[in-house]
Each structure stands twice: as C-alpha cells, then as structure tokens.
Amino acid sequence: EVLLVESGGVVVQPGGSLTLSCAASGFTFDDYTMHWVRQVPGKGLEWVSLINWDGSSTDYAHSVRGRFTISRDSSQSSLFLQMSSLRSADTAFYYCVKGMFSSSQSAFHHWGRGTLVTVSS
Amino acid sequence: DIQMTQSPSSLSASVGDRVTVTCRTSHTITNFLNWYQQKPGKAPKLLIYAVSNLQSGVPSRFSGSGSGTDFTLTITNLQPEDFATYYCQQSYSIPSTFGQGTKVEI
Numbered sequence: 001e002v003l004l005v006e007s008g009g010v011v012v013q014p015g016g017s018l019t020l021s022c023a024a025s026g027f028t029f030d031d032y033t034m035h036w037v038r039q040v041p042g043k044g045l046e047w048v049s050l051i052n053w054d055g056s057s058t059d060y061a062h063s064v065r066g067r068f069t070i071s072r073d074s075s076q077s078s079l080f081l082q083m084s085s086l087r088s089a090d091t092a093f094y095y096c097v098k099g100m101f102s103s104s105q106s107a108f109h110h111w112g113r114g115t116l117v118t119v120s121s
Numbered sequence: 122d123i124q125m126t127q128s129p130s131s132l133s134a135s136v137g138d139r140v141t142v143t144c145r146t147s148h149t150i151t152n153f154l155n156w157y158q159q160k161p162g163k164a165p166k167l168l169i170y171a172v173s174n175l176q177s178g179v180p181s182r183f184s185g186s187g188s189g190t191d192f193t194l195t196i197t198n199l200q201p202e203d204f205a206t207y208y209c210q211q212s213y214s215i216p217s218t219f220g221q222g223t224k225v226e227i
Contacts, residue, residue, distance in 0.1 A: 035217075044208070044219060044220075044221050044222050045157075045165065045208055045210075045219040045222075046219070047216055047217040047218065047219070050215070050217075059215045059216075061216050062122075062216070095164055095165075100167075100170060104212075104215065105153055105212045105213060106170075106212060107155040107167055107170035107171070107210075107212060108155070108157070108165075108167060108210070108212075109167055109170075109176075110167075111164035111165055111166070112164065113163075113164055114164055
C-alpha cells in the first residue's frame, strides 16, 4: 500500500521559514516524480512544485519560485519542501503527491493527508 | 500558464441522477486531462486520468470524455457517496493547473 505522510506544518510568523517532510512507503520511491500541492482551507487546489525521479530537475509555481526549494532523499524515501520568506498567502494544507509514472506529465496518483501551514503573527 | 474553466461551480442533484461537469482549457492539452474527487476533510483522490481512463477501484458510473480543449466528467446513477467536490487538472505543461472545482450537493 502506498503511504505518504507529511509532517512539519506549524504556525509561523510572516517572513519566517519552515521545512515540510513527506515520508513515502509502499513503492519504489526513486521511480517517480513527486509533487507538492497546496489548498487554502475551503478553497481550490494549487500545484506548488515538482521534482523528478532522481532530483536532477525541479520546477515551481510562480507564486513560490525563489522562496521554496523542493528536494528528495532516496536513502530515506523522503520528500522535502523548504519554505522561506513566508507570507499569509502561503497559509494552506500542503499535500505530498506521487505521480502516476516517472513522467512529470502523469496524473497525481497518490496523495498524503496533508499538513497545515499557518502564517500568522 | 494554461487556464482551466470548470463549470458549474456547484450543482444540486439527487440519488440516481446523471451529472455532467465540464472543463475547458485555454490551450490544447491533447489528452493530459485528469479528474479528482475530494470529500470534506480528506485529500483529493484520482478518479480519471488521460481524459477517459478510470483509476483502479473507481466505479464504472464515472466516465470522462473530450479532446483538445473541452472535457467532460459524467456520473451516471449518482450515489450518496458521490456527493463531493470534483476538480479537473491539466498535466500537459508546467505549471500544472486545476479547475476551480464543482461541488455536487444534494
């Protein structure tokens, strides 16, 4: 069974930094593109970032480019999202998502339960 | 960026009804169109990928169709567990983008 378990969501002040983690199990982690998707409570879904299977290629939404960094650790089967210069608009549930295939164009096959980041003074 | 226009934003339906949700994209995305279901307090769940391919375990009352820039999710014989919010998504180009969502209510 595929499991994606996010952690690290907390209340942080504007301008602060935070790192989210996602522990993956139940599949060969190195074979898949991984994503972060976020959702403001009660609102729609926004893709945040992706990293390809070996970490050699990353991409970001315009809204987070230059502030967020995605990474992965195959030895731990873990995905990370380093977030800095946080704004109130970054307040959201953050989901760790596994792509259906290795391609970055594949559907978002499995989702974690999400972790809530709240940016507030 | 590819814009996604999903309609309606909400609809009221009854058990046994046939429901249709449409998604229009601002650019041609070939078949890179996916549909997700989200229930309150839960993560989204993949229903249909590549326009019309049913994800394993998804009931056959769900179906998808379309091409180019116009796509449709159809639910026939609506069941109580189908009351949820549905999102379309294009995975053709980065940034991947989602429709605004369609809430299916009783």
